Every structure is written in structure tokens, then in C-alpha cells.
Amino acid sequence: MMSRKSLSWFLVLLVALAVPAVARDATLTVSVDGGASYTNERLVSIELSYVGNEMPTEMRIFPATEGDWSNWMEYTDGLNWLLSSEDGPRTIIVEARYWVETATDETVYSGWRVVSGEAEILLDQTPPTLQAAVPEPSDYGWYNAPVYVDFEASDAGSGLAVIPEDVTLAEEGAGQEVIVRAVDRAGNETELTVGNIHIDLTPPVLTVTIPDPNEHGWYNQSVTVDFDALDALSGLAVAPEDVMMNLEGAGQSAVGVAADKAGNEAELRVSGIHIDMTPPALSVAVPEANENGWYNQPVSVDFDVRDVLSGLASFPEDRVFSLSSIVTVMPKAIDKAGNSAILPEIVLQIDVDAPLITLEGIDPGAAEDIWGPGPVSVSFQMSDAFCGIDSVVYVEGGPELSADGGDQGVVVQVTDLAGNMTENREVRWINIDAALPTTTILLSPDEVLASGNTVFGDLLPIDLTTKLEAFGVYDPEDVALGCGLMDQGEPIEGLNVYATILETDDAGDVADVTFFQFCEYAPAGGFYYFVLPDGMISGQIYEVWFEASNETQLCKARVIAP
Numbered sequence: 001m002m003s004r005k006s007l008s009w010f011l012v013l014l015v016a017l018a019v020p021a022v023a024r025d026a027t028l029t030v031s032v033d034g035g036a037s038y039t040n041e042r043l044v045s046i047e048l049s050y051v052g053n054e055m056p057t058e059m060r061i062f063p064a065t066e067g068d069w070s071n072w073m074e075y076t077d078g079l080n081w082l083l084s085s086e087d088g089p090r091t092i093i094v095e096a097r098y099w100v101e102t103a104t105d106e107t108v109y110s111g112w113r114v115v116s117g118e119a120e121i122l123l124d125q126t127p128p129t130l131q132a133a134v135p136e137p138s139d140y141g142w143y144n145a146p147v148y149v150d151f152e153a154s155d156a157g158s159g160l161a162v163i164p165e166d167v168t169l170a171e172e173g174a175g176q177e178v179i180v181r182a183v184d185r186a187g188n189e190t191e192l193t194v195g196n197i198h199i200d201l202t203p204p205v206l207t208v209t210i211p212d213p214n215e216h217g218w219y220n221q222s223v224t225v226d227f228d229a230l231d232a233l234s235g236l237a238v239a240p241e242d243v244m245m246n247l248e249g250a251g252q253s254a255v256g257v258a259a260d261k262a263g264n265e266a267e268l269r270v271s272g273i274h275i276d277m278t279p280p281a282l283s284v285a286v287p288e289a290n291e292n293g294w295y296n297q298p299v300s301v302d303f304d305v306r307d308v309l310s311g312l313a314s315f316p317e318d319r320v321f322s323l324s325s326i327v328t329v330m331p332k333a334i335d336k337a338g339n340s341a342i343l344p345e346i347v348l349q350i351d352v353d354a355p356l357i358t359l360e361g362i363d364p365g366a367a368e369d370i371w372g373p374g375p376v377s378v379s380f381q382m383s384d385a386f387c388g389i390d391s392v393v394y395v396e397g398g399p400e401l402s403a404d405g406g407d408q409g410v411v412v413q414v415t416d417l418a419g420n421m422t423e424n425r426e427v428r429w430i431n432i433d434a435a436l437p438t439t440t441i442l443l444s445p446d447e448v449l450a451s452g453n454t455v456f457g458d459l460l461p462i463d464l465t466t467k468l469e470a471f472g473v474y475d476p477e478d479v480a481l482g483c484g485l486m487d488q489g490e491p492i493e494g495l496n497v498y499a500t501i502l503e504t505d506d507a508g509d510v511a512d513v514t515f516f517q518f519c520e521y522a523p524a525g526g527f528y529y530f531v532l533p534d535g536m537i538s539g540q541i542y543e544v545w546f547e548a549s550n551e552t553q554l555c556k557a558r559v560i561a562p
Contacts, residue, residue, distance in 0.1 A: 022113075022114055022115070022116070025052060025053065026050065026051060026052025026053070026054070026113075026115045027050070027051045027052065027115065027117070028048060028049070028050050028051075028056075028094060028096050028115040028116060028117035029048070029049040029050075029051075029117050030046065030047075030048060030092060030093075030094045030117040030118055030119040031046070031047040031048075031049070031119055032044050032045070032046055032047075032090075032092055032119045032120075032121040033045055033121065034047070035119075036121060037120070037121060037122060037158075037185070038121065038122045038124055038157075038158040038184075038185045038186040038187075039083075039121055039122070039123055039124070039186055039187075040123075040124055040125050040158075040184075040186035040187050040188045041125075042082050042083045042084075042085060042123065042125070043080055043081070043082050043083075044080070044081055044082075044083060044121065045078065045079070045080055045081075046061070046078065046079055046080075046081045046092060046094065046119075047077065047078045048075075048076070048077045048078065048094060048096070048117070049077070050077070050096060050115065052115060054098045054100070054113065055075070055098065056075040056096030056097055056098045056115060057074070057075055057097070057098045057099070058072040058073065058074065058075055058096070058097050058098075059072070059073060059074075059075040059076070059094060059095065059096040059097070060072045060073065060094075060095050061081060061092065061093070061094050062092075062093040062094075062095075063084065063090075063093075067084060072097075075096050083123050084123075086123070087123050087124055087125055087126055087157055088122070088123060089120065089121075089122045089123075090120070090121050090122070090123055091118055091119075091120055092118060092119050092120075092121065093116065093117075093118040094116070094117050094118065095114055095115070095116045096114070096115045096116075096117075097112040097113060097114045097115070098112070098113050099111070099112055099113075100112070100113045122157065122158055122186070123186075124155075124157030124158040124184060124185070124186035124188060125186075125188065126155075126156070126157055126188060127155075127182075127184070127188040127189060127190040128153050128154060128155040128160055128182040128183070128184045128188060128189075128190045129153065129154045129155065129156075129182075129190070130151065130152075130153045130164065130180070130181075130182045130190040130191075130192045131151070131152045131153075131192075132149055132150065132151050132152075132178075132180075132192055132194045133149070133150040133151075133152065134147065134149055134150075134194060134197070135147060135148065137198070137262075138237075138261060138262055138263045139237075139261075140234065140235075140237060140261035140262070141196070141198055141261075142198045142199070142200050142234040142260070142261045142262035142263070143197070143198065143199045143200070143262055144199075144200060144201060144260075144262035144263040144264045145199075145201065146168050146169060146170035146199070146201075147168070147169045147197055147199055148166065148167075148168050149166060149167045149168070149169065149178050149194055149197075150166050151164040151165070151166055151167070151180055151182075151192070153182035153190070155182070155184040155185075155188075157184060157186060157188075158184045158185035158186040158188075159184060159185050160182060160183070160184055160185070161183045161184055161185045161187075162181065162182060162183035162189075163182060164180035164181060164182055164192075165180075167180070169197055169199060170199075171199065172199050172200055172201050172202065172233060173198075173199060173233075174198045174199075174200075174233065174234075175195070175196060175197075175198065176195075176197040176198070176199065177193055177194060177195035177196070177197065178193070178194045178195075178197070179191065179192070179193045179194075180192055180194075198234065198262070199262070200231070200233040200234035200260055200261070200262035200264060201262075201264070202231075202232075202233065202264065203231075203258075203260065203264040203265060203266040204229045204230060204231040204236060204258040204259070204260050204264065204266045205229065205230045205231070205266070206227060206228070206229050206240060206256055206258055206266045206267070206268035207227070207228050207229075207230075207268075208225060208226065208227050208228070208256060208268055208270050209225075209226040209228070210223065210224075210225050210226065210270060210273075211223060211224070213274065214336075214337065214338050216310065216313060216336035216337070217272075217274055217336075218274045218275070218276055218310045218335075218336050218337035218338070219273070219274065219275045219276070219337060220275075220276060220277055220335075220337040220338045220339045221275075221277060222244060222245060222246035222275075222277075223244075223245045223246075223273060223275060224242055224243070224244055224245075225242060225243040225244075225245060225254040225256070225270055225273075226242050227240035227241070227242060227243070227256030227258075227268065228240070229256070229258035229266065231258075231260040231261075231264075233260070233262075234260045234261035234262040234264075235260060235261050236258060236259070236260055236261070237259050237260055237261045237263075238257065238258055238259035239258060240256035240257055240258045240268075241256070243255075243256070245273060245275060246275075247275065248275050248276055248277055248278065248309060249274075249275060249309075250274045250276075250309065250310075251271065251272060251273075251274065252271075252273040252274070252275065253269055253270060253271040253272075253273065254269070254270045254273065255267060255268070255269050255270075256268045256269075256270075274310065274337070275337070276307075276309040276310040276335060276336070276337035276339060277337070277339065278307075278309065278339060279333075279335065279339040279340055279341040280305055280306060280307040280312060280315070280333040280334070280335050280339065280341045281304075281305065281306045281307070281341065282303065282304070282305045282315075282316075282331060282332075282333045282341040282342075282343060283303070283304045283305075283343075284301060284302065284303050284304070284316075284329075284331050284343060284346065285301075285302040285303075285304070286299065286300075286301055286302075286346055286348070287299060287300070289348075289349065290417075290418065290419055292387070292390065292417040292418070292419075293349055293417075294349045294350070294351055294387045294416075294417050294418035294419070295348065295349065295350045295351070295352075295418060296350075296351060296352055296416075296418035296419040296420045297352060298320050298321060298322035298350075298352070299320070299321045299322075299327075299348050299350055300318070300319075300320050301318065301319045301320075301321070301329055301346070301348070302318050303315070303316045303317070303318055303331060303333075305333045305341075307333075307335040307336075309335070309337070310335045310336035310337040310339075311335060311336050312333060312334070312335055312336070313334045313335055313336045313338075314332075314333065314334045315333040315334075316329075316331050316332065316333065321348055321350055322350075322352065323350070323352070324350055324351045324352050324353050324385070324386050325350055325386075326347065326348070326349050326350070326386075327347070327348040327350065328345055328346070328347050328348075329345065329346040329347075329348065330342070330343075330345045330346075331343040331345075331346065349386075349387060349418070350386075350418075351384070351385075351386040351387040351416060351417070351418035351420060352418075352420070353384075353385065353386070353420060354414075354416070354420040354421060354422045354423075355382060355383060355384040355389060355414045355415070355416045355420065355422050356381075356382070356383045356384070356385075356422075357380050357381070357382055357412060357414055357422050357425040358380065358381040358382075358383070359378075359379075359380055359381075359425070359427060360379040360380060360381045361377075361378075361379050361472070362376060362377070362378050362379075362427065362430070362472060363376065363377040363379075363472070363473055364376065364438070364439070364471075364472060364473040364474065365439075365471035365472025365473050365474065366378075366427065366428075366429050366430045366431070366471070366472070367429055367467065367470055367471045368407075368428075368429040368431075369441060369442045369443070369444055369467070370429075370431065370439060370440065370441055370442065370467065370468075370471045371406070371431040371432070371433055371436050371439075371440040371442060371482070371522065371524075371525055372431065372432060372433075372436060372438060372439055372440065373432070373433065373434050373435070373436050373437065373438065374401065374402045374403075374404070374432035374433075374434060375400050375401060375402035375432070376400065376401045376402075376430050376432060377399060377400045378397070378399060378400070378401070378410040378427050378430070379399065380412055380425065382414045384414075384416040384417075384420075386416075386418070387416050387417035387418045388416060388417050389414060389415075389416055389417070390415050390416055390417045390419075391414070391415045392412065392413075392414050393412070393413045393414075393415070394410065394411065394412050394413075395411040395412065395413050395424055396409055396410060396411035396426075397409055397410035397411060397430075398410065401430055401432060402432065403432065404432050404433050404434055404523075404524035405431075405432060405524055406431040406432075406433075406524060406525050407428060407429060407430075407431065408428075408430040408431070408432060409426055409427055409428040409429075409430065410426070410427045410430070411424045411425070411426045411427075412424070412425050413425070431524075431525060432524065433522045433523070433524035433525055434524075435520070435522065435523075435524075436480065436522055436525075436529065437478045437479070437480040437529075437531050438474065438475045438478040438479070439468060439471065439474040439475065439478065439479050439480065440479075440480040440481070440482050440522070440529050441464060441467055441468070441479065441480070441481050441482065442482045442483070442484065442525065442527055442529075443462070443481070443482065443483045443555075443557050445484075447462050447557055448483060448546075448555040448556060448557045449555065449556050449557070450554070450555055459556070459557065459558050460558065461541050461558040461559060461560050462557060462558065462559045462560065463559075463560045464479070464481075464559050464560060464561065464562040465538070465539075465560065465562045468562055476562055477534065478531070479531070479532050479562055480529045480530060480531045480532065481499070481529060481530060481532055481544060481559070482519075482522065482525070482527045482528060482529030482530075483527060483528060483529075483546045483555050483557070484525075484526060484527035484528070485497065485527075485528060485546070485548065485555070491526030491527065493521050493523070493526065494521075495528075495548045495549060495550070496518065496548065496549035497518070497519040497521075497528040497546060497547065497548050497549070498516060498517060498518045498519060498547060498549075499515075499516070499517055499518075499519055499528075499530045499544060499545060499546055499547075500513060500515070500516050500544070500545040500547070501513070501514050501515040501516075501532075501533070501536075501542050501543070501544050501545075502514070502542065502543040502544075502545065503540065503542055504541050504542065504543055504558075510543065514533065514535065514536070514542070515533045515535075515536075517530045517531075517533075518530070519546065528546060532561070532562075536561040537561055538561050538562060539560060539561060540560070540561045541558055541559070541560055541561075542558070542559055542560075542561060543556060543557070543558055544556065544557050544558075544559055
């Protein structure tokens with residue numbers, strides 16, 4: 001029987017042999033997922049590499065899914081193992097063992113020989129965080145410049161393996177998008193799409209419509225400048241407004257502004273707009289016409305015309321109207337903008353020609369050497385080609401003369417409505433003696449031969465018919481013949497004078513005494529006269545003798561009977 005002391009040592013030995021011992025002469029290498037440092041899958045592959053004299057028969061793994069050691073299982077050099085679900089680093093410890101029995105003379109040793117190995121791996125099942133920073137677009141969601149998309153990625157677990165680069169979108173277009181991805185070292189991937197990026201780099205196209213100015217480049221009324229804009233991409237946010245230009249001035253400008261929804265702006269300036277809506281200042285100076293509305297001298301029409309803005313395109317020039325005429329002047333000035341200044345028409349009645357006076361007749365006629373009993377009517381024809389007669393003035397005499405006297409005259413003067421006055425129109429040799437017969441022909445000194453002249457044959461016959469016809473109206477049955485008896489140039493009266501008419505033949509010889517008559521004295525004319533007898537043959541040549549009773553005065557004339 002074993003003693004109590006021996007039994008105690010045996011128990012100690014058995015206990016000692018039952019405790020696993022670390023195998024000092026063996027190694028166990030653990031590899032997870034082929035030596036990976038990271039994994040995003042809970043199910044990993046564990047590979048074991050054992051070096052030693054005795055192969056393990058059992059193995060266990062820490063931590064198990066529940067966070068403690070797994071149960072002992074049959075040893076294998078590779079298996080799939082499910083990690084716990086929490087992300088984080090894992091230290092995988094694998095213990096492998098085999099049973100060892102060693103006997104000595106004194107004692108039998110038996111127990112498990114344990115070989116341990118471990119590996120590190122990080123479980124990362126969370127994808128990276130990926131964010132994009134995009135500039136603010138316009139209120140309409142458009143950009144008018146290249147868009148820089150700034151990507152920011154982070155990963156709190158395994159760290160980033162693929163980092164997205166920032167992207168600059170520089171081309172125009174609507175609905176553009178950028179797709180990037182970030183990948184962590186565990187293979188988790190995050191994809192981010194930045195879309196609806198609208199880029200418009202082109203400003204709107206502005207056009208303008210404006211009425212054409214006149215040929216001088218001016219307008220004479222308000223001008224509407226019609227702006228129009230077109231944007232082919234983002235569309236218009238601000239359309240240009242039409243500009244109404246209603247102020248006068250040269251070199252004015254109008255500006256149209258448009259903006260698209262991306263914020264691109266366009267400006268179009270239209271310059272050189274000249275507006276003049278004020279007519280020229282026009283005035284005229286014309287002399288006053290006379291009270292009848294006529295001028296009798298050249299008329300100057302002087303214009304004063306000015307235009308302070310566009311200048312004058314046409315204007316009336318000063319004129320002098322010097323001919324007899326009726327002139328209508330229509331003052332009109334036009335500036336270069338087409339504004340007109342029109343004054344009321346001016347009618348100039350101009351007559352620079354004096355009236356005409358024409359002697360219509362003297363009844364019964366007048367001649368320097370013919371007398372009549374009167375009255376004598378003198379008629380004139382007055383005419384004026386333009387304005388007409390205003391007044392007729394007899395400067396001397398009148399339309400009818402009845403007073404006795406020789407060498408009487410009628411002097412008339414006519415004024416037309418323009419004030420033109422004729423020169424005096426004069427009619428002389430109107431000889432009136434109320435006591436005389438109708439027509440008395442007074443022989444002039446060069447038509448008679450005085451006493452003492454014996455060359456009677458040199459005296460040419462006097463054609464009384466010609467004288468009477470020149471006189472005008474006469475009565476052939478009542479014609480007298482007279483002769484003045486003068487003494488030192490003064491008529492002699494108070495004599496008894498008689499006349500003898502001797503009929504002559506073709507040779508000029510006296511053929512017969514046909515008449516003898518006492519002569520009457522004409523006080524108004526101062527001559528002696530007698531009435532020719534009715535029995536005279538018209539065209540026959542007669543010698544007429546004027547003799548005084550004292551025979552101191554003697555005159556002779558040869559006449560052709562009327």
C-alpha cells in the first residue's frame with residue numbers, strides 16, 4: 001500500500017502532467033485572407049502553417065463569434081472563419097495541441113502539448129465617406145464659368161485606397177454630371193454622382209432695330225430703339241427693354257442690356273442718334289405796300305432763317321422783284337431733320353410801269369392853223385396793264401374847251417393804283433372863236449405872198465383838203481379862209497378888208513373872178529376871214545387876194561378848193 005506521502009507526490013505528478021505545455025520545439029504561423037491587413041467581409045479564410053515533430057490533432061480559435069475561445073476542433077491547415085460583426089481590428093489567436101505520453105522508470109508523463117500563433121486583420125465593412133463641393137449656381141441653376149467640383153473623401157476604418165480627383169467642367173452644356181468613386185483599403189467603395197450641372201459661358205446675342213434716319217442722318221420725331229435678345233442655352237433672365245428717345249439732341253445713345261439665366265450679360269450701345277423736332281425760325285421783312293396794296297418800285301423780300309440744331313437743308317433766299325408782276329412768295333424753310341417752317345404766302349402786286357394815255361380824238365378837230373367856233377371835245381384813252389387807273393387829273397383845260405382863244409391846250413396826267421404817274425400828255429393848237437364858221441383855215445406867212453412881191457408864180461398851191469383832213473371833222477359846206485394882216489408883228493384890226501377869188505387855168509393864168517366878199521375880223525385870233533363860196537370846184541386852183549380898203553395891205557395865196 002502506498003503511503004500517504006507517496007500518494008501525495010503521485011497526485012502532484014499527475015496534476016503536473018495534465019497541464020498543457022507549450023511546445024518549445026514547434027511553431028504555428030497564422031495567416032488571415034492570405035496575409036491581408038484589411039477585410040470588408042466577416043467571413044475570412046484562416047491558413048495555418050505548422051512546423052514541429054508532432055502534428056497537432058486539435059485546434060481552437062480566439063476570439064470566436066461570441067467573443068470567447070471556440071471549442072476545440074479537429075486540426076486543419078485552412079478553414080473559413082466568421083468574424084464578429086463589429087468593425088475594428090482583430091487579433092486572431094489559434095492554439096493547436098497534440099497529446100504527449102512519456103514514461104520513465106519512475107514516472108509516466110502524459111499531457112497536451114500546445115502550439116500557439118496569431119495574426120492581425122482589420123474588419124472594415126463601412127464604405128468611405130465621399131462628399132462634393134460645388135459652387136453656388138445662379139438663381140436659375142446655371143453657371144457662367146467653368147465649374148470646379150471639389151471632392152472630399154474620408155474613411156475612418158481601413159483608410160482610403162482610391163481617392164477621387166477634383167474635376168473642372170469647362171464646356172458649355174445643360175445637365176452635365178460627374179461620377180467619381182472612393183475605395184478604402186478594405187475594398188469598400190462609395191460612388192458619388194454630381195449631376196444637373198448647367199454651364200452657359202456665352203452671353204446673349206443682342207440685336208437692335210431702329211428706323212432709318214433721313215438722308216442727312218436726322219430724325220424729326222421720337223425714335224423707338226427696339227432691342228431684341230436671344231440666348232440659345234440657358235435662356236434669358238433679363239430681356240432688354242425698348243428705348244423711347246423723345247428728347248432733342250445730336251449724338252444721343254441708347255443702351256440695351258440682356259442677361260441669361262447663367263448670369264452672362266450682354267450690352268449693345270447704339271450711338272449717333274440725332275433728333276431735332278423743332279422747325280427752323282423763319283421771319284420775313286417786306287416793305288409796306290401803298291394804300292391800294294401795290295408797289296411802284298422794286299420790292300426787296302428779306303428773310304431771316306436760323307436752325308440751332310440740325311442746320312438748314314433748304315431755305316428761301318433774299319429776292320428783289322423788279323418787274324411789273326403779281327408775285328406769290330411762299331416762305332418755307334426745312335432743316336436737315338425735315339422740320340418745316342412755313343409762313344403765310346405773301347402776294348406782291350408790283351407795277352413799275354406808268355399808265356398809258358392815248359389820244360382818242362379831238363372833236364371837231366384841232367390844227368395849228370385851223371380855227372373853229374367851239375366847243376372842242378378832247379378825249380383820251382387811259383390804260384394800265386397791271387393795277388389799273390387810280391386818278392385822272394387835268395393839269396390844264398379839260399375834256400371840253402369852249403372859251404375863245406387860240407393855241408389852247410389840254411394837259412392831262414394819269415396815276416395808277418400803284419402810284420405810277422404819267423408824264424403830262426399835252427394837246428395844243430386848239431383855236432376857238434365863237435363867231436367863226438365851223439372851220440376856218442388860217443394861212444401862215446409862208447403860205448402867202450405879201451404886197452410888193454411880183455414873183456407870184458413861185459407860190460405853190462395850198463391843198464385845203466389835205467389841211468381839213470388833217471384837222472379831222474369838218475363841214476365842207478362851211479369852210480372859211482383867213483389871213484392875218486400884221487404890222488410889226490401885231491394883228492391889224494379896224495380895216496375894211498375884202499377878198500377876191502380868181503379862178504386860174506392850168507397855166508396859172510387868171511381865167512375868171514368868181515367871188516368877191518368883205519372879210520370879217522376874228523377878235524380871238526386877230527385875223528380876217530371869209531367863207532368860201534359853194535360854187536368852187538373841188539380840186540380847182542384859185543388865187544385868193546386879201547386887200548385892205550386903203551390898199552396898204554395886200555396878200556395873195558394859191559389854194560386848191562376843198
